[in-house]
Amino acid sequence: MLSLQKPKIKMDPEINSQLKIGFIGAGNIAYGIAKGILSGNVLPANIQVSAPSLRNLGNFQELGISITHSNIEVVCGSDVIFLAVKPHLVSLVLNEISQHITDRHTVVSVAAGVTLATLEELLPENSVTIRLMPNLPCMVQEGALLFARGSHAKEEDGVLLRSLLHHCGLVEEGPEAWIDIHTGLSGSGVAFVYLFAEALAEGAVKMGMPSALAHSIASQTVLGAGRLLRDSGKHPAQLRSEVCTPGGTTIYGLHTLEQGGMRATTMSAVESATERARELGRKSAAGSRK
Template identity: 50%
Template sequence: MEAAELRVGFVGAGRMAGGLARGLLRAGKVPASSILASAPSDKNLDAWRESGCRTTHCNLEVLQESTLVFLATKPHVLPGVLQEIRPAVGPHHIIVSLVAGVTLQTLQRAGAMVFARGSGASDEEAALLKSLLSSCGLCEEVPESYINIHTGLSGSGVAYVYLFAEALAEGAVKMGMPGGLASRIAAQTLLGAAKMMLETGEHPAKLRGDVCTPGGTTIHALHQLEKGALRATVMNAVEAATKRACDMAED
């Protein structure tokens, strides 16, 4: 089935689902009229209607009206939802779970996603899903064991980056630069560094070394970051988020 022929449903209409839907719409992969989202109240559905998407309060209607269904509920709600929709799931459905801490709200602009296949998912279905999600950002198929690691690295990782950006900007403010300008420059700096990593494929250590000149400003600054154990702290953060994702999956 071509992406343009898909009828896409979202069971759950919060940030996670909304970010993914906006990415699909922005890329022109699926028309708004082919997207149906469900939620128990109107609280999260108004924004969907404003985008031209269809909405409902009935989860079963999403299954009945859609071929590709994204489950985007809160983790503690999912078991009840699965019991509710199970009778309506047929062999023509492609069911994709976004639950258990994999946050996709960053897909309003770009994101990094991974997915793992269940035993019933074919190569064609995996290729279709990757084609759709790649329009929103990086998308890779991985073993299931990588899913929780991805949560610690990317799902929660955006918060680490925001914290680092805040610190960069505040450092500039301390030295006399206006806060708004400092924030814009910090964001552009992060964007440029990320693009270099993706476009060159170089290890970040190589790119970091290329920026350092003997006795220059950068190596002096990096020395301070090393004294603050920045790398070890960030590694610990990824580990903590990954372990928490594993605990949530077990619960």
């Protein structure tokens, strides 16, 4: 039976086990978040997901999660709703479900660029909203997630979200102004890392290493470097300097990267992705007012 109000003790594992979680949208991000939530105390029977086609829903079925084509069914059966659709579909979906949102619901949007103001404008007055930006490594529970609370979301709502998502990876809260930056840094940044890993491997192939081996070593290099960076607590520049020896191979390679403008190009890539996220937010806001 659905609760009539939000639980008051947010970090209680028993409370989390009783929560009803809904996903509107069945893409990779929704799947990764669902896997993380299932690693906690939420049972598959308490999660439901909707999507217009069966293309991705089978993945959720394999996790024991109920599937449907009805967004309204998900809303009526959930306490926390993850809105995981493309940004241009947010207005359409919220117009469909708005009348079914009550004061027991928490709406968590993972749509890039869609602001809290837009969400609150399209939902009933005093609706509890949270804007969350995860990234693809949530699928292997190594994600980087940043969220911002809406004007009616309390600190305990943030605590609840953290408790649900902590198995997904690093979960942090910040002001909404940081969300678009996080999109450029980590949401899009994942693809930047993949491009670098691809180029790293192709460099080895150019020098005569078999492609399969080169790509395997490149992926392990990225993984190992990332874990060392995270776990050591050292600044990237310090770790980089520890790899370099005077007149050695690494400093020669770094010199070539600097000649190619890698540092400035990467910074510009994060800036471009951030600005695009902001542009999507402006378009979403304009669409919601039509």
